[in-house]
Amino acid sequence: MHTVVETYCTGCGLCVPVCPVDCIVMEPVSGQATGWSAWSQGQADEARVRYESRLSRLAQSERARTLHHTQELETKLINLAAHSRITDTDELARKQSVVATALAKAKARSSGQP
Numbered sequence: 106m107h108t109v110v111e112t113y114c115t116g117c118g119l120c121v122p123v124c125p126v127d128c129i130v131m132e133p134v135s136g137q138a139t140g141w142s143a144w145s146q147g148q149a150d151e152a153r154v155r156y157e158s159r160l161s162r163l164a165q166s167e168r169a170r171t172l173h174h175t176q177e178l179e180t181k182l183i184n185l186a187a188h189s190r191i192t193d194t195d196e197l198a199r200k201q202s203v204v205a206t207a208l209a210k211a212k213a214r215s216s217g218q219p
C-alpha cells in the first residue's frame with residue numbers, strides 16, 4: 106500500500122491516474138499560483154535533494170543488480186560443462202561462448218561502458 110506524503114507532494118498529479126482504487130484527490134493549496142510560482146526556493150531545493158537521492162538509490166540498485174547478474178553468469182560459465190547434459194563438445198563450446206559473451210557485456214556494463 107502506498108501513501109501520499111503531503112509534505113513532500115509536488116502536486117505533479119502522476120499518482121492520480123495510476124491509483125488502482127481511485128482514492129487520490131488533488132486539492133488546490135497554492136491559491137492562484139501554479140508551476141514554479143507556487144514553490145518557494147526552499148521547497149524547490151528540498152525537492153532537488155530528494156530527486157538526487159532517488160537517482161542515487163536507483164543507480165545503487167542497478168549496480169547491485171548488475172553485480173548479481175555478473176556473479177550468476179560467472180558461476181554458470183564455471184559449472185556449465187558439469188551441469189549440462191550436452192555431450193556434443195562443439196555445442197558445449199558454443200554455449201560457453203554465448204555465456205562468456207553475456208558475461209563480458211555484464212562486466213562492461215558494471216564498469217560503466219555501454
Ligand code: SF4
Pocket residue numbers: 109110113114115116117118119120121
Ligand atoms: S505522484 Fe506527484 S501528486 Fe502524487 S503524491 Fe507524488 S508528488 Fe504528489
